[in-house]
Amino acid sequence: MFKKTHFCFIISIISIPCISTFILTLAIMSEVSLFNYKYFMPIFITICIVYMNICICYLYFLLKSYFKKLASATTQNKVFKSELYFYKQLNQSQTELSAIKHDLKNQYLLLLGLACHDDTANIKRYLENALDSLKHNDNYYTEDYLLNFLINDKKNLADQHHINFQAKVFLSKHSRLDSDILAILLGNLIDNAINALNRLPADQEKKINILIKQANHNLLIELTNQFDIREVTARKHRESAGIGIKNIKKIVHDHNGIYRQWITSDIFHTSILLFDIYSSSDISA
Known part of the structure; x- marks a missing residue:
């Protein structure tokens, strides 16, 4: 199956420039009257263009499938x-x-x-x-020991970089969201914030505030941190190219959630809302 796909890919890649050159040659020959079958010219050109479009569509869907598998493999590797x-x-x-x-x-x-x-x-x-x-014992944030361990680990990392880390967690013990998914979301969000703060001058205040809250059946995550406003352009590039941001947006999209980010002064805000994460029994509990 792989060899067949690889062969079709090579044929499609080679066909496009070859057919383009062939069409150009036919057009030149027609203009200089070296080709006496002008009646067939539109048919030849139409067939060639249709074939080229088929090749382009095939390459598009093949590359789309490849990048989808790559994104899935990247997420699994992160997990x-x-x-x-x-x-x-x-x-x-x-x-x-x-x-x-x-x-x-x-x-x-x-x-x-x-x-x-x-x-x-x-x-x-x-x-x-x-x-x-x-x-020097770890802080207690939530009954979920995996989440508690992750937040304490990130707090220790922030402390090493002299960053004031404040976290508030208001969650039920059980949810429909896998712990590893939540770990990827929070891990990437906090890592991005720490990296942004590390690029600030050493004498500037560095602070991370994170709120993780259960709102009825939904999960709300809000994070704020300072950042260098001169990095707005560079940040846009990192957001479009960074694997961490892509993983966050993919998880939010897969769970039909909402991802928002905005800037006020020198504060970068990130907000994530995931719907229908908790059941009625969790809320009553």
């Missing part, structure tokens, strides 16, 4: 990478949890030894240090 990343992080978390349990055992033995010698000063200092370390 696979996000799932692989999650499982790697999950495995790392399990490893860290085992290490924490081992450390806790040693810490309890140390506290027991200090208590046996009535060394309350060192016990107090040790417990204060332990409490300070607990201040």
Whole structure:
């Protein structure tokens, strides 16, 4: 099947310039009276033009099918990478949890030894240090542990780049939308915002605000971030060529949703609305 398609593609590509040259040659020969069958000229030219249009239509549908498969493969690859990343992080978390349990055992033995010698000063200092370390725990945004993990991961990434990251999540636990689809949407949106903020001067305020809200049966995602207004032209190019934006728009389109973006001053706004994501039981719950 592939060889047949490849052969037809080559024939179509070669046929168009060959037939164009043939038509041009016939026209020249007709003008200089080297061709005595002028009655057949319109028939020959019509047949050639029809054949060329068939070739062009074939190439169009072939390329359309190719790019559709490419977009699907790109999306699947993105999903696979996000799932692989999650499982790697999950495995790392399990490893860290085992290490924490081992450390806790040693810490309890140390506290027991200090208590046996009535060394309350060192016990107090040790417990204060332990409490300070607990201040760096992840935030709790939602009951969906996958979404909670993703948002915390993006927040940690934003913190590394000195970006103020604020997220508000108001969702039911269950929805008809697969977690990996939501991960692609949020992951790409937040990554784009972080990249835009990283291009700003170091002394400028950098902030991301994201709202994820269940509105009746629908899902609303709103994100705002600062950006360099001089990048408006370059941003349009990135939006038309960037895989991340294309994946977002494709997912929104596949779920019959609405994707909007606009600019106010130096703030870039993105809004996504997906319809009929939650059932009535989820709302009542």
